[in-house]
Amino acid sequence: MKHLRTLTYVSEVARRGSIRRAAEALNITPSALTRQIQDLEYELGTPIFERLAQGMRLNAAGELLVRHIRDQVSDMERVRSQIADLSGVRRGHVALACSQAFVNQVVPDEVRAYRARFPQVSFTVQVRDHAQAVAALASFEADLALVLQPPPSADLHALFTCRQVLCIVMRESHPLAQEQGPVRLRECLTHPLALPDRSLAIRHHLDDALARRGTPIRPAVESSSLEFLRNLALREDVVSLQVPSGIPNDRRLVSRPIDERDLPPMTLILGQLRGRMLPVATAKFADGLAASLNERYGAA
Amino acid sequence: MKHLRTLTYVSEVARRGSIRRAAEALNITPSALTRQIQDLEYELGTPIFERLAQGMRLNAAGELLVRHIRDQVSDMERVRSQIADLSGVRRGHVALACSQAFVNQVVPDEVRAYRARFPQVSFTVQVRDHAQAVAALASFEADLALVLQPPPSADLHALFTCRQVLCIVMRESHPLAQEQGPVRLRECLTHPLALPDRSLAIRHHLDDALARRGTPIRPAVESSSLEFLRNLALREDVVSLQVPSGIPNDRRLVSRPIDERDLPPMTLILGQLRGRMLPVATAKFADGLAASLNERYGAA
């Protein structure tokens, strides 16, 4: 949109912290950029950036303005998508930030289903941990966040919530795979463990539960990649930990839920930035995703 | 603000219903205007106006867009006022739509008090009936509305509410002015009446109450101007009707409340457009006005 050219310039300078870097990202020269900002500051009657030797930083007025700009840009997106919706074809873009646990089944299935109906809608899917996902919402880098056990935040508004019972995962030849149904935690701890590291919410949840029992654990392998842990479990007799939504359809892998007396279920949340009105495409995608999650795992 | 030039153009064309009239109001030529609109429609990929022989009318897409534009413009006002507030001096503009009943004491007193503290803040005070006042909020012609007994509307959000007991007003020589305290309605009806006409909420309220008793009234004089009715009551023995906030400080005029068993009190509402964030100056003025009303008449 042409009329918010200056505003996106300001936003980019604020994001990059430097006129030259922002100018490069915007494919213009620093001189054009500095003039746009000077003009805007003149119109406002006050500077919005502090000039430092290392670059530009927003001052208090700039913080207010940039927040307003981001609001305006995303609002314009929403109006454009509503207008496109009037003419029948649904266009738009959906930016989703989600945890690793959902990149196997839930998100790709849902994106495929949605794009089958509305091919004009494009997607960006960023994998972030729970805290980063909420931050992505606040900075308008993502429209939706699908995360486990998010930190309580005033910015996050839950659209859908459900329980996720933690499961152990191992190859089919593993001793624990010979039985079915819930497994007690103490049984698992007697086997070598391949666990998510502390960058993932699953591990925090596990550690919290174990801390109450006073049982320390010494995992054989730790990783920030759930995919790596699964691939390792295919190759040797280790027990890994996943949530149901992260378990792929693979007959070589067996999963059993952990008894809820030992480990309470985690909370899965589909959320958006509080107070924001989502574009049509995004809102409808969120509806479909929530329905799909509800069908698979039930509501909270 | 320069960057919303095109948007204000669109808004003006929508308001005036014609490019030529809008161009005149904007001090530009019709050709410049028609090009701006064509460019914007090209950017959106769809027309936003229907071209009629009598001029231009918004289509569905245009309705969405214009609503967004008005939001954006008023939001920009708010941000500017917040930024100005950061530098100490409070600037801004307050647009108030109010009923006749408040132009005597309440509003002028409050505006004077506010401007004494913040001379940089300017005001526009429009006198409208209750329905027009709500419409003025919705079209962003007013930021605040101070009205009696407004029609229930999803757009109106009440900031403050209080009761207003209806009073009769007459000159000090009038027979009814010889006593004090509440007066029964049937006493009043035996004297010649000078009443507000049906364009005013006070009259509707009175008619509703009388309709339930089946008592028809035949006022000697009707007027849409409360000021005229007061001035008439100064000149002859008629009984007029006012709400407390509309009664001036004039010893030649005597007022007595009507017994609440005969006529329930009316509701006074200070309101804004629902879902809108007011500029600093406007919000603070509304606070002061609410406090002042609370002191004079008590809360709801």
Next chain:
DNA sequence: AGGAGTGTTGCGAAAATCGCAACGCCATAG
């Protein structure tokens, strides 16, 4: 002292915008 990073400015070129005048269209009055 020197180099690398920053934002800023003078100036000429390029682009967007505007005003003027003319055109085509349609509703309505005569």
Next chain:
DNA sequence: CTATGGCGTTGCGATTTTCGCAACACTCCT
């Protein structure tokens, strides 16, 4: 039915705004 007045639109030249290039002034760090 034609004439007329209002409407939006377009071609074109003038004006204003924006841009890119190069040079400058400044700060930080080696």
